[in-house]
Amino acid sequence: MKGVLLVNLGSPKSPTAKDVKPYLDEFLMDKYVIDVPFLLRALLVRGIILRKRPEESAHAYAKIWWEDGSPLIVISKRVHEKVKKEVEVPVSLAMRYGQPSIEAGLQELADKGVTEVMLFPLYPQYAMASTLTILVLAEEIRKKKFPHMTFTDVPAFYNKPDYIKVLANSIKKSLIGFDYDHLLFSYHGIPERHIRKTDVTKSHCKIDGTCCVTESAAHAFCYRHQCYETTRLVVEELGIPKDKYSQTFQSRLAGDKWLEPYTDVEINKMPAKGIKKLAVVTPAFVSDCLETLEEIAMRAKEDFQANGGGDFHAVPCLNDDAEWINVLANWINEWAHAEIPVA
Structure with missing residues (x-):
């Protein structure tokens, strides 16, 4: 059974x-x-x-x-x-x-x-x-x-068509009525060494800007590649222009090199770049939690506005949609x- x-x-x-x-x-x-x-x-x-x-x-x-x-x-x-x-x-x-x-x-x-x-x-x-x-x-x-x-x-x-479709639809519905300047895809961070440890080829993952877009068996277990691929597929599904979105990683511990760019650092820079209305989606999670509700919807919003930003919208996770x-x-x-x- x-x-x-x-x-x-x-x-x-x-x-x-x-x-x-x-x-x-x-x-x-x-x-x-x-x-x-x-x-x-x-x-x-x-x-x-x-x-x-x-x-x-x-x-x-x-x-x-x-x-x-x-x-x-x-x-x-x-x-x-x-x-x-x-x-x-x-x-x-x-x-x-x-x-x-x-x-x-x-x-x-x-x-x-x-x-x-x-x-x-x-x-x-x-x-x-x-x-x-x-x-x-x-x-x-x-x-x-x-x-x-x-x-x-x-x-x-991360790349299954029906998952991408439902994720894209949930983002689209959440953004109705919010005319954002920028959509940020924020994924949970991990140490860079985790990427190398899960590289089944033991040689592909160099985290150099090219390995994630170069076909490899390593991609089946590469968190970084899968995050970027999720973003790419959702952006393609929604037809978002290249200059209207970016991707970052959140929730790091001090002392190690974690995946970059860092969410908090990038959000703090955005108002000076003319981004006044920011939407953030967190596709590493299917359920809202501390990292989405407190770290993003509260702290990131406060930081964004403290640095000169305006409207901030945290897109809910899929939850029980x-x-x-x-x-x-x-x-x-x-x-x-x-x-x-x-x-």
């Missing part, structure tokens, strides 16, 4: 330092997030970062927290409930960090007799710190707890009816 496990990032239980600290510990101690030896990672995370970050992050979470909980969790549950009504196989929901756990999600499917699982990370682009860590942990749990199960991993869907639910359901039903896994 087939079933599906949808997996998103996760969230603290509450916007308090007490609950944020264990969440950050689980997240930052993941070797695929901060990919340094364990002792160094423990020193950085538990000896330095967790001394101040929980209070700071709790304050940020409190600014975006909804009455019924974390926006990311609430939205993910809405997506889960809507998808369940449109598909013919059992569907469970899990988070990589926090609750509900991946083990709990797999147990729910096992209790329903599921032996073939579509493992579905809810990330359009592939990255070590998102997709890979989900796949690795799920496989570890499967071997220990559910050896009778088999997995079908859903590959990155009906067209997106339909796309998810179609992918699942196609897989459920296929004799072989859907690529």
Whole structure:
């Protein structure tokens, strides 16, 4: 019997330092997030970062927290409930960090007799710190707890035509009535070394301005290429002129070289370039979360206006948009009816 496990990032239980600290510990101690030896990672995370970050992050979470909980969790549950009504196989929901756990999600499917699982990370682009860590942990749990199960991993869907169509439509609808000067595509940042580590060719990814547009097997696992390709396809779908959009990367940690250009740096420069009305879309996420609601819709807006900018519009993520639910359901039903896994 087939079933599906949808997996998103996760969230603290509450916007308090007490609950944020264990969440950050689980997240930052993941070797695929901060990919340094364990002792160094423990020193950085538990000896330095967790001394101040929980209070700071709790304050940020409190600014975006909804009455019924974390926006990311609430939205993910809405997506889960809507998808369940449109598909013919059992569907469970899990988070990589926090609750509900991946083990709990797999147990729910096992209790329903599921032996073939579509493992579905809810990330359009592939990255070590998102997709890979989900796949690795799920496989570890499967071997220990559910050896009778088999997995079908859903590959990155950054360039699937139906995803691009629904993403472009959601942007178009959100921008009705907003005559922007510039549309910024802001993706979550990752260290440059992650790009090189996921290069299956071990030689292609030089991050030199040409490798992402030069055909290579490395692209199947290259976050940077997939981000630029998502932007290219959406821009093509919407017919946006070249001088009306750009792409940046947000949410970096100090001390490492992360993907550039940086969102905050570029936004701060825009008013001086004559950009007074800015729209920002965040296609690395399918659900609104701290990085979209606080970092972009609040802080980036404040910075833009403090530097002379005017109107600022944060385009919502796909969330539980009906067209997106339909796309998810179609992918699942196609897989459920296929004799072989859907690529």
